Amino acid sequence: MAESNQGRMVVSLEDLLVQADSLKKEIDALQKLRDEVLESLGAVKSSKEALNILKAQNKEMLLSVDRRGFVILKVTEIPSDKVLVNLGLGYYAEIPPEDASKILDNREEQLNKSLQEITNRLNTVVNAYSQIAEILNRAQAQQAQGE
């Protein structure tokens, strides 16, 4: 329990441990969220690259039918006047690559903004956690000296 002691705040070690545990959980959640956003950003960037390649396409391309590239197909002339782009909520629109690029640019911008917010929050929480950890380490050291 926190109590006031001559204008100073006295907090029990138990309270600090609870707080540290709560902050640790938040750090884990934020790191997981940051990884997901980074993964989405990577996917958006590779989609944009693919669109650019389609625009300047050569006559022949190689297309992997799986993620690992166990089977690769030789493709000639992919029609690139229209592409299907994910709008969200399971909706896709068949639009020219230029419009698709705009949508992807917008999505990339939003993801970067989210990433910035998550990173800022993560830094704040990590700092708070470090401060509490330092206090707890000092208390532990004092206890060890006392013994």
Place this chain on the structure above:
Amino acid sequence: MAERIPPDLQTQLLKLQQLQSQLERLTYEKSVIESELREVNEVLKELASIPQDSPIYKIVGNLLVKQNISNVQNELNERKELLELKSRTYQKQEGLLRKQFEDLQKKVNELVQKYYPQGTPGSAPPKA
């Protein structure tokens, strides 16, 4: 020997814990609704920015089913209205719960002051 917490204080602390978990659950549900609402708004914005004759497909299982753009917009607008209504309801509920929580917190603090005037349990015997 560890001192037992007075029954009335224990009851109020239990109520406070229950209110806190209710509030946490409600806040989580509200954030889910709000994130879905953001996504609906985003899709509506995208739909407004693309050529209105663009074919739209909806993913159903492993199939992409062709849809009419105006039907999709109507469907999403209905969904948006429903989500906004839910969001407002959650906001009201959250306000009420928060008020209850703060009132109960005051009550608990008063009881703590009554039973433990020195500020820490165990520092003084509970008053009858």
